[in-house]
Amino acid sequence: AQSVTQPDIHITVSEGASLELRCNYSYGATPYLFWYVQSPGQGLQLLLKYFSGDTLVQGIKGFEAEFKRSQSSFNLRKPSVHWSDAAEYFCAVGALEEYGNKLVFGAGTILRVKS
């Protein structure tokens, strides 16, 4: 069963437009939630993470994500996309009780930015 779902394989947005990347997870309790970004030819870099508390978390590079328990979602957003944001984005879930000491990654969403 898919534990982390990123429904969009590719997304194209215009520079300056807003962005939302979707992530849904399947886990009974609240897991640890992460968003990573992978630029071409690079490793993954952490954008932000959520453990508890305020459900809207701020990350680097102007990104934010909102945890919604009722929807089992952790969508990534940015109000105004820059050409340098073109990359692949991965949502990841950590749940010690279910997955042990490892993260489960979604399939990724490739973001293209058009000028």
Added chain:
Amino acid sequence: DAGVIQSPRHEVTEMGQEVTLRCKPISGHDYLFWYRQTMMRGLELLIYFNNNVPIDDSGMPEDRFSAKMPNASFSTLKIQPSEPRDSAVYFCASSMGLAGGSNEQFFGPGTRLTVL
């Protein structure tokens, strides 16, 4: 800190040859992970270590793959013999503390392996 270091960055080899990928984790990190990334299967966890001890190798595809961590600052992933279907980008990552908890994994730049 220089971050997670992997070598080589690119490796091209012929089928049947032995391939060794190397990783130096961030100093002080006690967890080390090896991942494989392909278009078809995405990012897969192969194996991870805690304090140099292999904890979970259930993701290692078959006996041709082996990994070692002789000390806290070095790990290898070996494929012997290599096959074309092993072509992928292999990432090493490290973290301080439990990765399934709140601790960030730091990724290296990856090794792009091509097996002809």
